Amino acid sequence: MLSSKVLSLARRLPTRVIQSRSLADDSDYAPRVEKSINHVTLLGRVGADPQKRGTEQHPVVVFSLATNTNYKYDSGDFGQKTDWHRICVFKPSLRDTIYSYLKKGQRVHVTGRLSYGEIRDEQGTARTATSIIADDVIFFQTNSAE
Numbered sequence: 001m002l003s004s005k006v007l008s009l010a011r012r013l014p015t016r017v018i019q020s021r022s023l024a025d026d027s028d029y030a031p032r033v034e035k036s037i038n039h040v041t042l043l044g045r046v047g048a049d050p051q052k053r054g055t056e057q058h059p060v061v062v063f064s065l066a067t068n069t070n071y072k073y074d075s076g077d078f079g080q081k082t083d084w085h086r087i088c089v090f091k092p093s094l095r096d097t098i099y100s101y102l103k104k105g106q107r108v109h110v111t112g113r114l115s116y117g118e119i120r121d122e123q124g125t126a127r128t129a130t131s132i133i134a135d136d137v138i139f140f141q142t143n144s145a146e
Contacts (some may be wrong), residue, residue: 038113040132042067042085046106050089050099061089061099063109065132086131087112098137107140 047064054060065085072078088111089095102108110133119129 010075027080034141040110040112040114042087042110042132043111044068044108046102046104046108047084049104050102052099059090059095061095063087063089063098063102065108086129087134087136087137088115089137091135094137095135101139102137109140110134110137111136 013022042065044065047066050061050063052059053062065087067085068084069081069083070078089098110132112132115131115133117129117131118126120126
């Protein structure tokens, strides 16, 4: 049994009722939008001149980008692995600049986001594809010696 002092103290404390809500309980409840990050940064060389793809209503410029990873074997020898990335540019002004000025072998810095999808070839065969949707592309000046 609780003492009278504890009971009188408990009566003086403010009480709050906290209700948990579910989407089913309240139709006016707006769910919170969860924040997430999908960000890619690449620095590499262009593999081929950009190509126009898509349709008149949904044009896209696509180019390949090579990035390298250097490593050292236990024997002391060095190796290099090249990864190829498919870069897609949808933004109109960036798309036009890329198509007009970007050339094979140029060094560029690309920021964007990863996208997974499906590509169909001329025969209608579907294959999965991973692309980087470019938000920004920075051209590095090339020397004639490169």
